[in-house]
Structures are given as structure tokens and as C-alpha cells.
Amino acid sequence: RMWRDSKILEIGEGTSEVQRMLIARELGLPA
Known part of the structure; x- marks a missing residue:
């Protein structure tokens, strides 16, 4: 989850x- 949050911030x-x-x-995966 950490990498995802940082990505969103960037x-x-x-x-x-x-x-x-x-x-x-x-x-x-199904979108």
C-alpha cells in the first residue's frame, strides 16, 4: 500500500x- 500511496502523490x-x-x-484482472 505504501508504494501505491507514494505513486498517487507523485x-x-x-x-x-x-x-x-x-x-x-x-x-x-477485471477492471
Whole structure:
């Protein structure tokens, strides 16, 4: 969770959602 929080702080709130979707797609999880 720590890496995720730091990432969100670096990228920003709006992009955090996109990042989440991209990660889910890479892992092959349902978005």
C-alpha cells in the first residue's frame, strides 16, 4: 500500500485511477 500511496502523490489524484486500470489490465484482472 505504501508504494501505491507514494505513486498517487507523485502522479496526482486524476491519474491514479488510470494507473489503477492499467495495472489491473497488466495483471489480467477485471477492471
